[in-house]
Amino acid sequence: MNRLSESRLFQRFWDIAGAASIRIKVLGIVLGVIFLLGFFITLQLRGALWSTLEHELVHQGDAIALTVAQQTALMARSDNRELMAHLIEEYRLHYSDANHNTIVDYIVIVDNAGNTVVETYAPYVDAQALAESPYHASPGQVIQLTFPWGGVLEHATPLNNELVLRLGLSEQNILNTVNTVTIQIVSITLVMVGIGLVAAFFLTWILTKPILSLVDATKAVAAGDFSQRVPRWANDEIGELASAFNVMTSALEQADRERGEREALREKYIRGVIQAQEEERKRIARELHDSTSQSLTSLLVGLTALENSSESPAQTAQIKDIRQVVSATLEEVHSLAWQLRPSVLDDHGLLEALHRYISDYQRRHNIQVDFVEHGLDERLPLALETGIYRMVQEGLTNIARHAKAQNASVLIERRNGKLRVIIEDDGRGFDPSVVPTGEHNLGLQGIRERAQLFGGKLTIESAPGQGASLFIEIPLEADMEPMQLEQGL
Amino acid sequence: MSETKRILLADDHAILRSGLRLLIEGQPGLEVVGEAGDGQEALEKARTLKPDLILLDLNMPGLDGLAALPQIREQSPDSRVLILTMHDDVSYLQQALNAGASGYVLKRAVDSELLLAIETVLRGETYVHSAMTQKLLQKMTSEQSAAKDAPDPWDTLSERERDVLRLVALGNTNQEIADELFLSVKTVETYRARGMEKLGLQTRAQLVKSALKRGLLD
Numbered sequence: 001m002n003r004l005s006e007s008r009l010f011q012r013f014w015d016i017a018g019a020a021s022i023r024i025k026v027l028g029i030v031l032g033v034i035f036l037l038g039f040f041i042t043l044q045l046r047g048a049l050w051s052t053l054e055h056e057l058v059h060q061g062d063a064i065a066l067t068v069a070q071q072t073a074l075m076a077r078s079d080n081r082e083l084m085a086h087l088i089e090e091y092r093l094h095y096s097d098a099n100h101n102t103i104v105d106y107i108v109i110v111d112n113a114g115n116t117v118v119e120t121y122a123p124y125v126d127a128q129a130l131a132e133s134p135y136h137a138s139p140g141q142v143i144q145l146t147f148p149w150g151g152v153l154e155h156a157t158p159l160n161n162e163l164v165l166r167l168g169l170s171e172q173n174i175l176n177t178v179n180t181v182t183i184q185i186v187s188i189t190l191v192m193v194g195i196g197l198v199a200a201f202f203l204t205w206i207l208t209k210p211i212l213s214l215v216d217a218t219k220a221v222a223a224g225d226f227s228q229r230v231p232r233w234a235n236d237e238i239g240e241l242a243s244a245f246n247v248m249t250s251a252l253e254q255a256d257r258e259r260g261e262r263e264a265l266r267e268k269y270i271r272g273v274i275q276a277q278e279e280e281r282k283r284i285a286r287e288l289h290d291s292t293s294q295s296l297t298s299l300l301v302g303l304t305a306l307e308n309s310s311e312s313p314a315q316t317a318q319i320k321d322i323r324q325v326v327s328a329t330l331e332e333v334h335s336l337a338w339q340l341r342p343s344v345l346d347d348h349g350l351l352e353a354l355h356r357y358i359s360d361y362q363r364r365h366n367i368q369v370d371f372v373e374h375g376l377d378e379r380l381p382l383a384l385e386t387g388i389y390r391m392v393q394e395g396l397t398n399i400a401r402h403a404k405a406q407n408a409s410v411l412i413e414r415r416n417g418k419l420r421v422i423i424e425d426d427g428r429g430f431d432p433s434v435v436p437t438g439e440h441n442l443g444l445q446g447i448r449e450r451a452q453l454f455g456g457k458l459t460i461e462s463a464p465g466q467g468a469s470l471f472i473e474i475p476l477e478a479d480m481e482p483m484q485l486e487q488g489l
Numbered sequence: 490m491s492e493t494k495r496i497l498l499a500d501d502h503a504i505l506r507s508g509l510r511l512l513i514e515g516q517p518g519l520e521v522v523g524e525a526g527d528g529q530e531a532l533e534k535a536r537t538l539k540p541d542l543i544l545l546d547l548n549m550p551g552l553d554g555l556a557a558l559p560q561i562r563e564q565s566p567d568s569r570v571l572i573l574t575m576h577d578d579v580s581y582l583q584q585a586l587n588a589g590a591s592g593y594v595l596k597r598a599v600d601s602e603l604l605l606a607i608e609t610v611l612r613g614e615t616y617v618h619s620a621m622t623q624k625l626l627q628k629m630t631s632e633q634s635a636a637k638d639a640p641d642p643w644d645t646l647s648e649r650e651r652d653v654l655r656l657v658a659l660g661n662t663n664q665e666i667a668d669e670l671f672l673s674v675k676t677v678e679t680y681r682a683r684g685m686e687k688l689g690l691q692t693r694a695q696l697v698k699s700a701l702k703r704g705l706l707d
Contacts, residue, residue, distance in 0.1 A: 290548065293575050294502040297596040301508030304600040308515045323600050330597040334575060344578040352580040355628075370694030374701060409692030413660050420660040424693050461662050466678075469693075471662050 022211075023204040030200040031193060038189030045185060046178050053174040057153055058142050060102055064095050065155040065167040068107060073159040076109075081118055084109065089120040096122070103170035105152050106130060109163050117163060122170075124149050130168075139164050150175070210238045214245055226253035271453055278386060281340040288337040296330040342389075350385040350412075351376060354392060358410065365400040367425075368407045375414035384474070387454055388412070388421055391447045395423035395470050398443040403427025403468065414476065419456075421472040429468050432460040447472065494611050495522040497540040499531035499557075500573070501549045509544065509603075516604060528552030536564040542611055545590070547574040547581060555584060562589040571610050573599065579624045582617065592616035642688055643703055650684035657681055657693060658700040 017025070068091045075084045088107040096104045106121035108130070121130060126148050133145060139158040144151065151171035158164050210233040217228040229246050232239045300323060307319040337343075345353040351373055358369045379385065392410055399408050405427030413420045447470065448458040456474030496513060498506045498521055510521045523538050525531035527549045535543055543561060547554040558570060571592035572585045582593050592610040594602050595618045602618060609616040617625070643651065649670075656666040663681070667674045690696050700706050 289575055293596065294500075294505055297575075297599055298502060298505040298508045300597075300600045301505060301512050301603075304603075305508060305512040305515055308512070327597060327600060334577070334597060342578075343576065344580055348578070348580040348584075352578065356578050356580075359624075359627075368691075370692045370698075372694040372697045372701075374697065374706065407691045409694035411660060411694050411697055413697075415660070422660055422693060426691065459662055459664075461664065469662070471660070 022208050023201070026204045026207070027197065027200045030196045034189060034193050034196050038186065038192070042182055042185045042189075046182055049178050049181055050174060053177060054153070054171070057102070057169055057171070057174065061142065061153055061155045061167060061169045064091075064102065064104070064169070065157040065165060067091075068167060069157040069159050069165045072109065072165060076159050076163055085118040085120065088118060092120045092122070101173065103172055105149075105168040105170045106166070107168070108166040109159065110166060111162055112164070206234075207238070209233065210242060214242060217245065217249070221249055221252065226256050267453065270449055274450070274453070278341070285337040285340040285343065288333050288340070289343065292333050293330060293337070296326055296333065300326050300330060345385060345389055346382065349379045350389055353389055354410070354412075357389070357393065358396070361396055361400070367400060367405055369396070370407070370409040372409070373412040376412060380419070380476070384419075384454060387450050388419070388472075391421060391450050391472055392423060394443050394447050399423070399425045399427060403429075405467065417476050419474045419476055421474075423470040423472075424467065426467040429462045429464050429466045431464060432462050444470075493518055493520045494541045495520055495538070496607070497521075497523045497525065497531065497534055497538055497543045497568070499525040499528070499543060499549070499554065500546040501526050512603070513607070519607065528554060528557035532557050532560055532564060535561045535568055539565050540568050542607060543568050543570045544573050544607075545570050547572060547576060547585070555581075555588065558585065558588040558590060569610050571606055571616070573603070577618075577621060579621065579628050582621050582625060593621060594618055595621070643699070645687050646684050650680050650687070653677055653680040654684040654688070654696060655700065655705050658697045658706055
C-alpha cells in the first residue's frame, strides 16, 4: 500500500517534471546543484570561521583578563574601590578602542559570595540583565553567555583569594566577520547561478537544436517527404542518431522510388494489357462485322434468290430451313461483335453506346436502369469514352451478378473540369471496408484500375441492405482536345 | 409495274453484290444497272446512271456510305436511297434518315425484308426495319415523357431535405454531403430517403432528371 502510494507520488512528480522541456530540466539541475553547493559551503564556512575566531578571542580574552587582574590586584590590596572602578573602566575603554580587535562589554569584580564589588560596562549593556546573570564561572574558566544585546565570552580570573575578575568580551566582531564572509559567499553563489544559467542555456541550445531538427525532419518524413536530411552537428550520440536518420531516410527514399517505379511499370503494363485487349476486341469485332457477317449476308441473299427460283416445294422448304439457320447465325455473330466492342462507341460516342447497352441490359436482366447524363454535349477522348463504357459495363454486370437489385441508375456528369460517373443500385449492398473476395471484388478492382489509368479514383458507399453506390471521378484536362480522339484505344 | 426500275448496288463485298443482283433480278420489273465497291464509286455511278434506287451499305472502305449519302442526294436527287447495313443502333438510323435515306434494312433481315423494302421505297414511301422502328419510337417517347411531367413536389420538401437532395443530384457521396452540411452520414441518409419518398423517386438518375428540369443544378 505504502509502496503503491510512493510509486503514485513518483508518477505524479514525473508527470509534471517529465513534461518539462529539456532546457527547463537542465536549468533546474544546474540551479539546484549551485544552490545546494552554495548553501552547504556557507553553512560549513560559517561554522569553521566562527569556531576559529572564537578560539582566538578566547586567547585574547585570557591575556586581557590576566593583565587587568594583575593590575587590579594591586589596587585590591588597598581596598580603594573608587580607584579600582576607575582602573577597570580605563582598561575597558582601552581594550575596546580601535587599536584592539576586541570590544569589552563589561568588567566586574565580585567577591567569593558572588556580590559585585566594582563594575564597569559599555553603554549598551543592560545592567539589570548583567546583575541577574549568575556568576557561575569558576576562576580560570571561559564560558559563553547570551545577553539581550548579544553573545558574550566571559573570562573569570581570580585577583586574590577573595576577589574574582569577570571580563565580558563581545562576540559582535565575530558575528560581523562571519556575516561579511557569508554575504561574500552568497554573492559569489549568485554570480555562479548567473553564469550557470547562461552556460546551461547554451548547453541546452547545443543539445536540443539537433534534436529539434531531427524532430522536424521526422515529421516531414512521416508526411511522405523522403528527401529530408539532417546536418550532423557534433560527433556525439546525437550526431550518430542524425547519421542513422539520414541513412534511414535515404533507404526510405530509395524504397519509395522503387515502389513508384514498380507502380509506374505496373500501370504501364495494365494500360498496355487494356489497350491490347481493346484493340484485339476491336479487330475481332470489325472482322466479324466486315467479313464474317458480309459472307453470311451473301449466303443469305444467295439462298433467298435460290429459294425464289426453286420450283420443287420440297427443295424450297429445305432452302428455307438453311436460310433460317444462316439468319440466326448472322444475328449471333452480330451480337457477338457488338458485345466485344460496339462500333457505335467509335462512330457515335459514349452516350449512344451506353443507351444501347443499358436498354439491352434491362431486357436481359429485368433490372430497371435509369440513365442520365449532364454536361456531356461534346465528345470526350475516345480512350476515356471506352474506359467509361467499360467501367459502366463492369459496374452493371456486378449489379446483375451480385446485388439482387430491382432498380439501378447510371449518372454521368461533367462539372468543374471533372467527370463523375455514379453507378447505383438498390440491392443487398455490402460492407466496402471488408474486402470482398472473388468475382465481386475483381469487378470493382477492374473499375478502380481503369479509373486510376485516367488519374481518377473510385469511391464506394454501401452497407448491407442499403444498396451500393460507385463514384468514379476522373479529372478532365483542359488540353483534352478532339485530336486525342484519334489516339483512342 | 409500268416500267423497269433501275437499281444501283453499293457494297464492298463482291459476293454479296452478286447475290443481291441474283435476288433482285429474279423479281419482275427490277433491274440492277450498276455495282459500286466504295462510296466514291457509288457517287460517280449515281451521277452517271441516275438510278431509281441505290442500295447503299453504310460501312465501306474509303468514302463510306454515310459520308457519301448527302453528296449522292445532291448529285442525283431523284434516286431514292435504301440503306442496307449491319448496324442496328438507332443512332445510325437517325443519322441515315437525316442524311436523306428513304429506307433502312438490316443485313440479317435481308432475306425476309429486302424485296418488301425495295418495293416500299420505290413506291415513294419510307421503309424502316420493324425492330428498328420499335427502338426509334421508344427513344422518341422516352424523350417526350421526360419533357412533360406532372408538377413536381419539390415544394413539399423541408429545407434540409432539399439541400441534401440537391447535393445528391450534384453527384456527391453521402460522406461529402455530410461534410458540407455538417451532418452525420446517417442523418444524410435519412434526409435523402425521406426526400426521395416525398418526390416519389427511386434512383439518383431520376432525381437528377427532376432537378435538371427544375434548374437546380446550374
